[in-house]
Amino acid sequence: MEEIWMNACRKLEISDDIARTWYEKIRRKMVQGSGRYYHNWEELLLRKQEYLGEIGSSSSTIVFAVFFQYFEFDGKRNCVEKNCEAFEEFCSDAGLKDEHVIKLVKKLLGDETIDALPGYEDEINLLQDLDLVVLGSSPEEYKRYRELLRKEYSHLDDSSYTKMRLKVLQTFLMIPTIFSTNEFQTKFEETARKNVDTEIKDLKNSSN
Template sequence: MEEIWMNACRKLEISDDIARTWYEKIRRKMVQGSGRFYHNWDELLLRKKDYLDEMSSPSATILFAVFFQYYEFDGKRNCVEKNCEAFQEFCSEAGLKDENIIKLTKKLLGDESIDTLPGYDEEINLLQDLDLLVLGSPPEEYNRYRELLRKEYSHLDDASYKKMRLKVLETFLMIPTIFATNDFQSKFEETARKNIIKEIEELKN
């Protein structure tokens, strides 16, 4: 992931010192954060590495969104504002003044105050597919994900968690495709639906 991050920063003429400092800052934040059983560096971010590597030239906005999407994470509350603030702090220190990159990244991070920008629809589809990769993982990996996710919502009793989780899973099955991009659909859609159907059955038992 370091090489991916550094290459993106170099293309924007961000100094290696600042880029490397922020890479380590993000990594430490996602490793050390309390309550990050799944939404952490190893379980979530590194899962996306192979697919970012395969992309011939991933955009800076996608990469920045991937790195800052869960910079702050709390299962009890929305952290969009804090993550946008962290990204803005990075931009300030890095001297990044490209408003298109800054606004599009913040929009991808969930800032609803920003109007939809050119390229947003395509990039949000890819960002969301990267985030949903785990749904199409082999059964043993999926079961691990389920266990770790449940720990992140330990503040909920079993009945409340099951109700919330069932709502999410059943919504996935109601839409025509879970994954928005053709590549992810062909690779993961079938397995994802099987995993979700099995989890729903177990939650209802």
């Protein structure tokens, strides 16, 4: 992951010292603290490494969005504003003044105040597919994902969590494809739908 991050920074002429400082800052942030059972460095970010390397070779904005997307995470509240602020702090330290890059990354992070930008649709599709790749994992890995995710929402009782989770999962099966890009559809769509369908059945059975 460090090489992917460093290459993304170098493309925008960000100094190696600043890039390494922020790489370590993000890594430490995502491995520490309570409540990060799944949305952390090992479980979430490293899972994306295999696919991010190729994508990052042509897009620094995707790399930045992946690294800052869960810089702050709290299962009880939306952290978009805090993550955008962290990215802005990085840009300030890095001397990054490319307004298109800054706005595109913040929009990818969820800043709804930013209007449509060239390249946004393609990049948000890739970002979302990277985030959903766990759905296409093996049954064993998916089971672990389910268990870790449940821990992140331990503030919800079983009934509330099941209701929330079913709403998300059933939406996945209602749409034509879970993944937006052809590559991810080919690799993961079939397995993802099986995993989601299994979880739906399990949740319904456990609530009866």
